[in-house]
Amino acid sequence: MTRITPLPILLGLLSAGCGPSVRRGTEVAAVASATLPSDPADRAWDDAPEFAAKLLPQDLVEPRLMKASTPEVLVRAFTSGAAIAFRLEWTDADQNDLPGAGRFLDACAIQIPAKIEPDPPDPQMGSQGKPVEISYWRADWQASVNGRPDTIQAVFPNATVDHYPFEAHSLAPGSDEQKEFARRYAPADAAGNRRVGPRAAPVEDLLAEGPGTLAPAGKTVSSGRGAFGSQAGGKTGWRVMITRPLPDGLAPKTRTLVAFAVWQGSQQESGARKMRTGWNPLSVKEAK
Numbered sequence: 001m002t003r004i005t006p007l008p009i010l011l012g013l014l015s016a017g018c019g020p021s022v023r024r025g026t027e028v029a030a031v032a033s034a035t036l037p038s039d040p041a042d043r044a045w046d047d048a049p050e051f052a053a054k055l056l057p058q059d060l061v062e063p064r065l066m067k068a069s070t071p072e073v074l075v076r077a078f079t080s081g082a083a084i085a086f087r088l089e090w091t092d093a094d095q096n097d098l099p100g101a102g103r104f105l106d107a108c109a110i111q112i113p114a115k116i117e118p119d120p121p122d123p124q125m126g127s128q129g130k131p132v133e134i135s136y137w138r139a140d141w142q143a144s145v146n147g148r149p150d151t152i153q154a155v156f157p158n159a160t161v162d163h164y165p166f167e168a169h170s171l172a173p174g175s176d177e178q179k180e181f182a183r184r185y186a187p188a189d190a191a192g193n194r195r196v197g198p199r200a201a202p203v204e205d206l207l208a209e210g211p212g213t214l215a216p217a218g219k220t221v222s223s224g225r226g227a228f229g230s231q232a233g234g235k236t237g238w239r240v241m242i243t244r245p246l247p248d249g250l251a252p253k254t255r256t257l258v259a260f261a262v263w264q265g266s267q268q269e270s271g272a273r274k275m276r277t278g279w280n281p282l283s284v285k286e287a288k
Contacts, residue, residue, distance in 0.1 A: 025049035027281035028086075028258055030077035036085040037078060040227050040239035045087050048076040049285075053260050055275035060124055061211040065273040070262045073108070073277075079284055084246045086110055088260060091237040095228045096265025097139035099196070100155055104265035106139040108226075108240050111259040112282070114207075116249040123259050123278045125208040134206040134214070135222040135242045139265070141202040142226045150198045202226060203242055211272070221245060251284060258282040 028051045037044045053073050057065040074089040088108050096106045113120050114131040121130030148154050171178040183190045189197055203224040205217035226240035247256050257279040263269040 023049040025051045027051065027255075027283055028053075028075050028077055029283050029285040030079040030084050031285050032252075032287045033078045033080060036080050036083060036243060037087070037241065040087055040089075040225060040241045044078070045076050048078055048087075051075045051280065053277045053280055055260075055262060055277055058124075058261075058272055058274050058276050061272060063272050065269060065275070067267070068275070069264045069267040069269065070275045073260050073262055075260065077282075079246055079250075082246060083243055084250075085241055085243040086258075087239060087241045088262075089231070089237065089239045090262050091231060091235045092228070092264055092266070093236060094264075094266040095139070095236075097143040097228075098155060099140045104268050104270050105263065106228075106238060106265045107137060107263040108238070108242075109134050109136045109261040110242055110244070111261070112244075112247050113257055116247065116254065116256045120257055120279060122210070123257075124276075125211050125214065127210050129209065131207055131209045133217070133244075133247075134208060135203055135224070135244050136206055137203050137224050137226055137240050137242055139226065139228075139238075141199040141204075144199040145202050205244075247282075250282070252286050255281050255283045 029049050031048045033044075051074070053075055055068075055070050055072055057068050059066055070090050070092070072090070076087045078085050088110075090108075092106060096104060099105065111123075111125075111132050111134045113126075114133050117130075119130075121127045121132055126132035144150065152159050171181065186197075188195075201220065201223060203220065203222045205220040205222050206214055207217050208214045222242055222244040224240060224242040226238055228238050229236065231237050231239075250256050258281075259277050259279055261274045261276040263274045269275070
């Protein structure tokens, strides 16, 4: 007598032999580890369970995003006891990391309540008296950290420059006169705009107590690194790791919440126009 294996079971057996299995969790579980991964491509991330965070359009406050783009972001996490590292992974057909007029940039963010309390802040940027802490990564900042010069030639490779203050030969580089002329051609820098120009890090820490209240934190203590490349199934996209201090009070027997956001530059997403999640449970998983 011939036994016929049902098709669903057969397909499951075949897929199980095609590569390492992925452990999917029902919450973001940060695995306790003496050391944290140092790169988004580090194989150590395979030892952390993966959480698929479903993304929704930000359609609650203006300017709204009414058309969905990124369906989900895959999250893994580790903690050393003092810091917590997240890796966010999402598919993206285009690498958008060049700033400029009419251009939009790829980015992502992690949001955590400033305090662990029974009544959490709103997931939409917190609420009055209940602040949230946000670690924000942007692709053009990463390109700057990776070594792309902050020059006209780097941003517009086909441009021809006959005179530009940052590269002027008529004035001594670094002289007071050269700096004065340079500022005339860099109004954002002259106004103290922190969102342009060369970057020492691709991540910025922010605070908010509701939509429209987003502001820089006193200083940035988070760090990170992102890389664009191939993913499973022949797709392309970003893998971004962000490391920040462990939230106060988070331990193996306690939980807090975490939310995520993704911006796709190819979809003209910027500012409030983004894909975001609600709150997701965040816990610490003790090492075996």
